[in-house]
Amino acid sequence: MWRDVRVLRVIIQVVAGAAVLMVLYVLWFNLTNNLRATGLPTGFDFLTQPLGVDIPGSDISPSSPIWKGLLNGVKNTLALVVVGIPLLTVIGVLVGVARLSTNWLVAKAAGLYVEILRNLPPLLIIFFVFNVAILRFPVLQESLNIGDLVLINNRYIAVVGFTAQPNFGPFLAIIAVALIVAAGVWWWRTRRSEQIGVHHHRFLWALGVFTLLTLIGFFALGGPIGLSRPVLDGRALEGGYTGLAAYWAVLAALVLYTASHVAEIVRGSILAVPRGQSEAANAIALTPFQRLRYVILPQAMRVAIPPTISQYLNFTKNTSLAIAIGYAELTRITFQLIGNGQPAPQMIALLMGGYLIFSLIISLVVNLVNRRLQLVTR
Amino acid sequence: MTVEAPVFEETPPQVEPARGPTDWARKNLFNNWYNSLLTVALAAFVVWALLALVRGLLGADYEIIRANLRLFMIGEFPADQLWRPWAATYCFAVLFGTVGGSLAAEARDRATEAGLPNVSTTLRQILIRFWPILVLIVVILSFTTTITPTLLTVGALAVGLGAYYLGRAMPRAIRRWTWLLAILLIAASYLALAGFGGVGWQGWGGLHLNLFLTFTGILVAFPFGLLLAMGRRSSLPVIRTISVTYIELVRGVPLIAVLIAGAFAVGFIIPRDVRPGFVTRMLIAIIAFEAAYIAEVVRGGLQAVPRGQVEAAQAVGLAPWKTMRLIVLPQALRATIPAMVGQFISLFKDTTLVAVLGITELLEATFVVNSQPAYLGKGLFVVTLSFAALIFWVGCYTMSRESRRLERKLGVGER
Numbered sequence: 076m077w078r079d080v081r082v083l084r085v086i087i088q089v090v091a092g093a094a095v096l097m098v099l100y101v102l103w104f105n106l107t108n109n110l111r112a113t114g115l116p117t118g119f120d121f122l123t124q125p126l127g128v129d130i131p132g133s134d135i136s137p138s139s140p141i142w143k144g145l146l147n148g149v150k151n152t153l154a155l156v157v158v159g160i161p162l163l164t165v166i167g168v169l170v171g172v173a174r175l176s177t178n179w180l181v182a183k184a185a186g187l188y189v190e191i192l193r194n195l196p197p198l199l200i201i202f203f204v205f206n207v208a209i210l211r212f213p214v215l216q217e218s219l220n221i222g223d224l225v226l227i228n229n230r231y232i233a234v235v236g237f238t239a240q241p242n243f244g245p246f247l248a249i250i251a252v253a254l255i256v257a258a259g260v261w262w263w264r265t266r267r268s269e270q271i272g273v274h275h276h277r278f279l280w281a282l283g284v285f286t287l288l289t290l291i292g293f294f295a296l297g298g299p300i301g302l303s304r305p306v307l308d309g310r311a312l313e314g315g316y317t318g319l320a321a322y323w324a325v326l327a328a329l330v331l332y333t334a335s336h337v338a339e340i341v342r343g344s345i346l347a348v349p350r351g352q353s354e355a356a357n358a359i360a361l362t363p364f365q366r367l368r369y370v371i372l373p374q375a376m377r378v379a380i381p382p383t384i385s386q387y388l389n390f391t392k393n394t395s396l397a398i399a400i401g402y403a404e405l406t407r408i409t410f411q412l413i414g415n416g417q418p419a420p421q422m423i424a425l426l427m428g429g430y431l432i433f434s435l436i437i438s439l440v441v442n443l444v445n446r447r448l449q450l451v452t453r
Numbered sequence: 454m455t456v457e458a459p460v461f462e463e464t465p466p467q468v469e470p471a472r473g474p475t476d477w478a479r480k481n482l483f484n485n486w487y488n489s490l491l492t493v494a495l496a497a498f499v500v501w502a503l504l505a506l507v508r509g510l511l512g513a514d515y516e517i518i519r520a521n522l523r524l525f526m527i528g529e530f531p532a533d534q535l536w537r538p539w540a541a542t543y544c545f546a547v548l549f550g551t552v553g554g555s556l557a558a559e560a561r562d563r564a565t566e567a568g569l570p571n572v573s574t575t576l577r578q579i580l581i582r583f584w585p586i587l588v589l590i591v592v593i594l595s596f597t598t599t600i601t602p603t604l605l606t607v608g609a610l611a612v613g614l615g616a617y618y619l620g621r622a623m624p625r626a627i628r629r630w631t632w633l634l635a636i637l638l639i640a641a642s643y644l645a646l647a648g649f650g651g652v653g654w655q656g657w658g659g660l661h662l663n664l665f666l667t668f669t670g671i672l673v674a675f676p677f678g679l680l681l682a683m684g685r686r687s688s689l690p691v692i693r694t695i696s697v698t699y700i701e702l703v704r705g706v707p708l709i710a711v712l713i714a715g716a717f718a719v720g721f722i723i724p725r726d727v728r729p730g731f732v733t734r735m736l737i738a739i740i741a742f743e744a745a746y747i748a749e750v751v752r753g754g755l756q757a758v759p760r761g762q763v764e765a766a767q768a769v770g771l772a773p774w775k776t777m778r779l780i781v782l783p784q785a786l787r788a789t790i791p792a793m794v795g796q797f798i799s800l801f802k803d804t805t806l807v808a809v810l811g812i813t814e815l816l817e818a819t820f821v822v823n824s825q826p827a828y829l830g831k832g833l834f835v836v837t838l839s840f841a842a843l844i845f846w847v848g849c850y851t852m853s854r855e856s857r858r859l860e861r862k863l864g865v866g867e868r
Contacts, residue, residue: 084689087689087692088689088690088691088692089691091689091691091692091695092691092695095695102722105721105722105723105724106721106722108725109720109721109722109725110721112725176488177481177484177488178481178482178484178488178491178492179481179482180482180491180492180495180496180499181488181491181492181495184495184499190850191846193849193853194798194845194846194849194850194853195802195842195845195846195849196802196803196805196816196845197802198805198806198808198809198816199805199816199838199841199842199845202816202819202820202834202838203838203842206834206835206838207834207835207838210834211832392706392707392708393707395707395709395710396707396709396806396809398709398809399808399809406707406709406710406713409713410713413713413717419717419718419721420718420721420722423710423713423714423717423718426706426710426713427702427705427706427710427714430705430706430707430710431702431705431706434704434705434706435705
């Protein structure tokens with residue numbers, strides 16, 4: 076019986092499962108015991124207690140409940156992720172393509188960028204941007220003003236924004252109508268192209284129609300969107316979009332760092348497309364742009380997407396490095412709260428849970444995209 | 454009879470364009486209008502950046518590095534105990550030399566057995582491969598104030614080179630025991646640092662601590678990673694679930710969260726009378742984190758082993774664990790070497806994160822020195838950060854080049 080593989084399989088699994096459960100039980104036992112011995116709460120009720128710390132760049136007061144502070148941290152992390160991922164994708168693709176440019180200088184410069192950034196610790200890059208560039212900006216009162224469009228000082232960077240004027244609602248409706256009309260034009264051009272074989276130019280047509288309608292609407296409604304310029308009003312910045320300097324530092328550093336990795340992925344994926352593909356494209360007289368757009372990139376994309384997802388995830392996890400320069404994202408707030416005497420195990424469980432949810436959402440979204448792009452094989 | 458060679462009609466030689474620098478530039482820099490525009494704009498930027506860099510390098514005040522070089526390298530190691538780090542350095546010089554030499558000899562012997570030409574590494578190749586390290590050593594030594602460190606470094610390099618040739622000359626019977634020598638040397642280096650009234654790793658710092666955390670983290674996490682990877686590929690559902698859960702949970706959270714957990718939560722889940730030191734807790738967190746990543750690296754290697762290999766092993770009647778040990782693992786681990794180097798690089802970069810928790814490793818040292826009274830408020834971050842950046846860059850760049858070389862040499866990914 077002891078040599079029967081079926082029995083052995085069951086025994087091994089039972090033993091392994093029991094061992095893991097036992098370790099978990101011992102850890103749990105220690106945890107509850109230790110929490111009780113130090114007089115810390117064992118549940119999550121403490122989340123409704125007052126925060127007790129100040130969160131810079133937000134209107135949350137130290138007397139708000141803890142869960143509100145944590146949510147604010149999640150919001151700040153998301154602010155990095157949502158702006159960062161598109162940015163790093165664009166820069167990464169541009170640099171990756173530039174590395175393969177026929178222009179020697181462009182290729183070498185892109186290579187230099189990748190090799191330097193990729194081989195530095197991201198935390199060091201953040202420190203560099205923050206301590207060497209941003210902290211050298213003038214103080215608030217002497218903010219650098221670039222054509223009333225951008226205000227820069229060592230605490231905030233504010234850029235010009237938009238405000239809704241009267242008639243903004245109708246204008247939104249016009250934009251919606253213009254979008255629908257543009258989609259109709261797109262469909263019409265596609266059908267015409269299929270019927271009589273003329274080139275469809277559907278993108279140009281749709282864009283032209285959309286722009287025309289929007290412009291007409293804009294002027295007809297007497298300018299429903301106005302500019303909101305950042306102004307220095309005594310000790311505060313008013314108008315425009317204002318971001319903490321620490322936010323811009325983390326964003327710039329991590330985008331540059333992650334883009335260098337994405338550039339390598341893009342380069343590798345383009346090189347992975349067989350030469351014959353690009354020769355065939357040449358043989359049927361596609362222009363260089365068409366060759367890239369219709370032959371090379373769609374195939375390279377399939378190779379590039381899985382490693383790029385993991386770079387997106389890395390970017391999301393690396394936003395936690397903002398803790399080092401005091402930008403109040405999730406990790407920073409958790410760290411502050413633990414320092415303030417909140418129970419560490421629960422806080423850390425929440426922190427890790429938060430990042431797991433981020434990771435899950437990004438994987439889900441990108442996997443959906445990936446499924447659409449996947450090669451359909453037999 | 455002689456066969457007359459066929460006479461081909463002579464084709465006029467192709468008009469070979471004049472291959473001068475002008476022609477090269479026209480072809481590679483100015484081949485159409487937008488490339489010309491790009492070239493000019495980029496060239497202007499590059500020249501500006503280079504000028505700024507040179508001006509910055511020449512004009513900077515390096516006193517802050519000169520005065521704190523020891524802090525950058527080994528943290529707050531007592532000044533009267535400096536012979537200890539040096540002794541450890543010599544242990545490692547012997548270690549790397551011997552291991553490198555015996556690996557080279559192994560490759561040589563295998564090539565001879567297989568009847569392949571024996572390619573030995575020339576000094577020129579070594580220089581091409583490792584010039585950044587040599588430059589770094591020269592830069593660091595240029596910041597020393599006495600001649601002793603230079604002499605000792607040259608001595609260490611000489612000892613390493615000697616050990617290399619010794620390792621290469623060792624007969625095969627002795628070479629098989631190199632791993633034992635390696636373990637002894639590592640133990641000796643630790644003893645040199647910590648034994649007999651020395652300083653244990655709780656008191657280490659600077660670049661030394663980054664290297665210690667990286668090496669120990671990878672080495673200790675490797676067996677766990679291997680087990681997790683095999684568990685993930687196991688056909689037993691319970692084992693697979695445990696492995697997958699652990700791997701995915703750890704890979705979903707940032708290292709800094711794991712480090713914070715190590716710093717503040719580990720104390721809660723272990724018995725109250727066990728109080729590991731702070732660096733130890735960081736090390737535990739790093740090992741727990743790395744194990745999950747190494748598991749994924751090893752899994753990649755395991756998947757690269759063709760199924761036929763396992764089937765063949767089963768066909769000749771090998772037991773499962775023997776199949777694993779003799780057939781699968783040797784091939785899988787060989788395929789993972791480049792990815793493991795990659796993991797090593799990323800951990801080396803990530804050891805800077807312990808700075809957030811206030812440990813004086815290299816990156817934190819660049820901040821500590823800026824708050825010394827002599828340099829406070831002088832804005833010398835650019836100098837100290839550049840110095841740290843150079844060290845990290847040289848280490849990561851050299852290793853990533855070596856990993857690409859290994860990848861080509863091992864033929865990973867080509868089949």
